[in-house]
Amino acid sequence: MNTLAAILATLRRATGSITGAVGFTIFVLVILAALFAPVIATHDPDALDVMNRFAPPSAAHWLGTDHLGRDLFSRLIHGATIAMSVALSAIALALAAGTVLGILAAYLSDRGERVILILFDVIAAFPSLVLALAIVAVFGPSTGVVVAIVALTMTPHFGRVARAQVLTLKNAPFLEAERILGASGARIVFVHLLPNIMGPLVVLASMDIPVVITIEAGLSFLGLGVRPPLASWGTLIQDGYQFLSDSWIPVVVSSLALALATLGFTLFGEALRDAVDPRIGRER
Amino acid sequence: MAEPLVAIRNLKLEAGTARGRAAILRGIDLEIGRGRILGLVGESGSGKSSLAACLIGLTPANTSAISGEIRFDGQNLVGLDPTAFARLRGRRIAMIFQDPMTALNPLFTIGTHLVDVLRHRDPGLSRAAALSEATAMLVKVGIADPEARIAAYPHQLSGGMRQRVMIAMALLMRPDLLLADEPTTALDATVEAQIVELLAALRREVSGSIVFISHHLGLVAQLCDDVAVMYGGTVVETGPVDAVLTDPRHPYTRALIACEIDEDDAPGGRLLSIPGEVPDPVRPMTGCIFAPRCAHAVETCRSEVPELRTSGDGRRAACLRFEELP
């Protein structure tokens, strides 16, 4: 109950500014679109209507149609489902892996800590899109590979923050007291450490959503991420870009949708950060 | 007596805070004699540093109103145009700060600090000439091996050494008015004694006046000619340092001296041995500012604001009852 009240209070502070409120609105709209895509979409996103290709926006097709006559609005709405499921599953994986490795690094011997930190440095030494290309080269493109890649590239980020958080808490008096009273390591980690380090990590995660959306869209734009005919925002932009000489509407509409979503998530993430702790995640 | 270097009349300073408008200075009347060292004493929050900030024109960003008059050599500093004020700073007015650890820029050498300040005073000066003048000044403030120190960065010097650098910077200006805002508070006792000795020895170097801010009466007695005791944004008593400290007239000055004897020097300078709290700057002053904590307060003390009145040879005190007090 207290936690819920605290979360609501944070949200209220985050949406206090205009930019925070705009970001939150876009965030909610994208989540709704992702959850209820089949209900919101006006057409079957994969229904072809080749006679009606490159139709301009109209009452029947709100945002027009693409090179195969598919309804762009419906495809964009379904794109939200893909973007959000990739983003949330990748971030959840990275958050879990990063937190475990970060806590381990903080508690392991010096040598163990150094190994984990070097591992983080090695992964971070690959620009995420470049590492993604190398992995796709081996495993071939698919949505699952995209999730795995993004999770891998994000793990060091969460791991470093988790480690830093644990290090500041490790010798806090209340943990010291628990230890003296004979609490088990597991109890200390799950009851005391995790709840205390989760706040900043969740804020970081929310700030990473637009980054993940960008990577997924970038890979899909290259044809190396989510495979057609699935309607990812990246593949929609790619489709539009290839037929730029026929019509500029599809590429503009789908690029704008992607830009609006990443902008909204960024604004919301930053407002959330400022409401929780202005110091975290500044380096991004 | 000749016309004072600085004459402050009814100086008021207000600042916007989260709790409303705070009266930081509630009408200061004070004079700083030419060539004299004035000690400014009081608890933290009494307005000593804010008064210094007004004198050098660097009031904090939340300042909402400033009124009254500061005559500096005949020129009113209140409401002075910022560029004109900037011309006074570093030429006629200089300041030494409390914490020498943070008052010097960590990315620039001691030499850069001194040379920039010198060239501000005298733009025609060559870098080499400025450097040799700076080196000579470092010797004067007691820094051994000045050629090496001048190439050093602040973090490579000890706290006492950094404060000596700050003093050198100030003296290079040959200012008419030097403000020293608790220059020894951040230093340990031995270094503090050395710095005070240095300031005393350098008196002859400074042709102008010095305002020495401290909550430490012993230092003020050792160094200063005059003293002004501040409380709650007002000056409660002022006069020659020997007279005021041996025969205080204002009950607050007495309490301050009693505390000093009791517990020497509490960090932060809050006087815990006087019952009650320091006055809240957000609350308006309706009577004597010290009345709520004063053992001698009577009914009129709470309703009538006492003026600074002559209480002896060159002395003044803001107490309605100083004649009757034992």
Place this chain on the structure above:
Amino acid sequence: MTRLFKDERLGYVASRLLTTVLIVFGAMVLLFALTALVPGDPAKSLLGPQASPELAKRFIAEMGLDQPLHVRLWRFFGAVLTGNLGVDVISGKPVVQLVASVLPYTVILTFSAIGLSVLIGVPLGIHAATHRGSASDTILAFVSVAFIAVPSFVIAIFLLLIFAIWLDWLPVLGTSRSGEFLDEARRMILPTLALAAGWIGFIARLVRSSMLEVLGEPYIRTARAYGLSERLITYKYALKNACIPTIAILGLGIGRLLGGAVLVEIVFARPGLGRLVYEAVSERNFPVVQGAVLVVVVLFVVVNLIVDLSYSAIDPRIRRSSGQGAGA
């Protein structure tokens, strides 16, 4: 004192060098592990099912895939250290040669983008900090977020649409065939802008916030108390301090720009490392991917090393000796 200082700095340089070498080796192991991880028949999955048996055989021999793992890792290390990044399985050319022929395009694009973002971002940040709360500050804050948030390839597409197609001001695609400098410079404008946009916003914001922080420091108050001009204070005393976080971030920026360059190169049909890797991935030409990615990583890590060391040259206080983890 001075002597000790020199030694400490030397120690810092040595520890940073060691970490860099470790990271490069780690990256090599990771890249190697990727080939070893390939499920099933490596030749089939790397070359695709349609590869001819001859090609597969040649590939297996060339990659040494018939050898035990540790021998292969050892060979890979040895080859890379002697500057041999393997052979393109399709054209038969050495990967080093392929990479070398396109590397300049990517490096020039990335560094002109960094240069442009510093050139525009730093003054904007200073302006915003010294005019805090003004209308231009508010507008700049929003524009910065927008530039940061919108993916660079989306910006690239919009720039292409507006300036090359609708307005027809600048040449559209590719590099200059004739290699003429002016033509090539004109063709660089849009890709550079697309790549730099996010970093302009990022640097402007960073400089603004660090300037504001620095301007509140006691040493700035000292400079004011000594009457130094606002110009000297802003551009000499405050800017140097405010630059430290900016420089620290530039190293990371190179990495993200190299990633962004892949997409921008493809939108503008420019040659470069990104395009090389992309095409190699599409052809499942793994030696080229491996070699080119390794070059990107080395480039990134070395730039980061240089940034870290130059950062330590600006800031005379000796920083902790921990490597990238703390600096990144």
